[in-house]
Amino acid sequence: MSAFKQERLMQVLLAPQISEKATYIAEKNEQVIFRVASDATKPEIKAAVELLFKVEVKAVQVANVKGKEKRFGKITGRRKGWKKAFVCLKPGQEINFAAGE
16 A cells, blocks of 8 residues: 555545446445546555545456537537546445445
């Protein structure tokens, strides 16, 4: 854990991704989904989750989400893309966002 600076780890996780799909995955696979910084790496994400939530992480999978194309009249633009991290927790571990740690 000391391989990364604590200030950097505080900036890696941006927000938990809370949706129907995220809830289903959390129950089925014991995974939690986070929106993370676009330059974050798997080891950084693992260290950040372990530091902030005091849980043990088994694995991390990441996916780049492309921004949607949006139109404003004739002009087409694109929203910014972002990175999503699927954090798999060790058995018996859980993160409860409703409790507001």
